[in-house]
Amino acid sequence: MQFDRKDKNNAVLLDLYTQLLYPRMVEEKMLILLRQGRIGKWFSGIGQEAIAIGSTLAMEENEYILPMHRNLGVFTARNIPLKRLMAQWQGKLNGFTKGRDRSFHFGTQDYKIIGMISHLGPQMAVADGIALADLISGQEKATLVYTGDGATSEGDFHEAINVAAVWNLPVIFLIENNGYGLSTPTAEQYKCQNLVDRAVGYGIEGVQIDGNNVLEVYDTIAAIAAKIRKDPKPVLVECLTFRMRGHEEASGTKYVPQELMDAWAEKDPVANFEHFLLTENVLNQELIAEIKADFKAGIEYEIEAAFQEEEPIANTIAELEDMYAPFNFKPNALSPDAPSTEVRYLDAITDALKIGMYKHDNLVLMGQDIAEYGGAFKITEGFTTLFGKARVRNTPICESAIVGAALGLSINGYKSVVEMQFADFVTCGFNQIVNNLAKTHYRWGEKADVVIRMPTGAGTGAGPFHSQSNEAWFTKTPGLKIVYPAFPQDAKGLLLAAIDDPNPVLFFEHKYLYRSLTGQVPQGEYQLEIGKANxxxxxxxxxxxxxxxxxxxxxxxxxxxxxxxxxxxxxxxxxxxxxxxxxxxxxxxxxxxxxxxxxxxxxxxxxxxxxxxxxxxxxxxxxxxxxxxxxxxxxxxxxxxxxxxxxxxxxxxxxxxxxx
Missing domain, CATH: 3.40.50.920 (Rossmann fold)
Structure with a gap:
């Protein structure tokens, strides 16, 4: 392994070493605790630390990183106290999810880290939304998102990169190619020679690097981030590495040929960098021993303190309340003589969207054909002239990526309304809705400020794929709000309430009523409370x-x-x-x-x-x-x-x- 220190002084190299060593020592302690039966599960990143450390330190502190469940180094390099991390892993009240989720399945605005869900690929689209918010607001920032070689087989991988490429989003898509998706080798995951070769198909830059070389990772990511902050566009980076432990400890590594384990053991990122620093006289054995002793004592103290942390106390009312972000609805009472106009159901929705766009300069509309064309039902016709294409965005045909991007926009301070061209097509974004949007606030207290418009229903002879009433797919999912208005006045008032509400709202609009139903609709802004019948x-x-x-x-x-x-x-x-x-x-x-x-x-x-x-x-x-x-x-x-x-x-x- 060849290390090139370039212009880095000894202090920088020493910091890289300590940052690299610390998560390795934490992991070694976790394996001991696992054997002792004091913890129940662990997903090891031993052998892959150089990727997490090198890439995290290459990013600016206020830039978002979306890691996977083996990237302990991302969290430690962002200086999250080990006691807090251990509390999270043990399901303690002081953990980031209050005992509601495990491992690294959490996010934290304080450290600008957004954790994954178990479905792996969906987080890539969330990165798109975060970067889109920066792009629209003129922030010169990059976003870094991780995925594994196995997850590159998911449709979410393709959709997210394609959207980022089309929209020129400043996202670094980092693939940790560690040889196996659980027990399935890469030869059974993809046919191309290198995953980075896929970049050509998206029309973006692709870079392959040695993921075990912390200096190569750091320098590569730092250079890419600096470039795309000024010239926004996505870059695909493939980091070659290896997983030295099982998918999780119970699965073991018997499916891996021993000669492969031996070959990668010689490429250990910590041992090789340590040897390099010894030859550069940045380290000596006494200093190494001192650093390790300090780390060992600190790790022992933090972990034992976390074991003493308070356990959650079951409170059903609190659990139910935390499914949703707080929203203090303030009714906008209409006087009986308020001016109104006879409008179609469709036009009431258009009016609500216009009012929402004028009221919230951070509101973004997304959907297939909604820009110049005005959408399949012409609800957003003329909106690009009023609000510009940055905020009224045509999307590729990729519902999962767009719903994920909507969540990313929300995380980074924006609101969004997503139009499903037909409610039937929501199946392609189902996972993002029921597992990402719906559960985010409950899991780690982050709002999902997203409205999904659902043109729904039969009566137009459109057949099995354009006519379904599919509200029951979602009414059983805690964390979602479901609205289904029958009149133009209700459609406008409820849609305005949905836009203001920081929770995910599925807004069903009956297509048959769009042009066949008219009614008196008050002019200007008013809201109707979600959850109140008439x-x-x-x-x-x-x-x-x-x-x-x-x-x-x-x-x-x-x-x-x-x-x-x-x-x-x-x-x-x-x-x-x-x-x-x-x-x-x-x-x-x-x-x-x-x-x-x-x-x-x-x-x-x-x-x-x-x-x-x-x-x-x-x-x-x-x-x-x-x-x-x-x-x-x-x-x-x-x-x-x-x-x-x-x-x-x-x-x-x-x-x-x-x-x-």
């Missing part, structure tokens, strides 16, 4: 609880049957939902029909029915009944589609309920 009609014979297009089906039925006294509740929000409004409606009528467009089995109506049965049983005069769409995919043919939809069974279900 009782549209008072009645005594039965109540219909519904939302979205179901509200209009119910209204049409009531117009046809003026002889019936029906209480109609429009939920408007499905997470949270208005339990008081539902309970009152049940008490007033004793008969309940739950109506929704989604399929019957495990649709959101099932949750409503279960809750009513559990909490309002004594008020019921008949079983709770559901009217929903068929348990099939949505057919394209108009006759088949109408038969599929719940509307076709509404009259019969009401007759059955009243006859009970």
């Amino acid at each position: 009782v549209l009609k008072e009645g005594r014979q039965l109540c219909i609880i519904t939302y979205g297009l179901g509200v209009h089906w119910a209204l049409a039925y009531m117009d046809e049957h003026p002889e019936l006294s029906i209480n109609l509740v429009d939920l408007r929000s499905l997470q949270p939902w208005d339990k008081n409004a539902v309970s009152n409606a049940v008490k007033q009528t004793g008969r309940v029909l739950i109506l929704h467009e989604d399929t019957l089995s495990t649709g959101f109506g099932a949750e409503l029915a279960a809750w009513i049965g559990e909490h309002c049983f004594s008020d019921l005069d008949a079983p709770v009944m559901r009217c929903a769409s068929s348990d099939t995919a949505i057919p394209m043919n108009k006759v088949l589609e109408e038969d599929f939809l719940a509307k076709s069974r509404l009259a019969a279900t009401i007759e059955k309920l009243l006859a009970y």
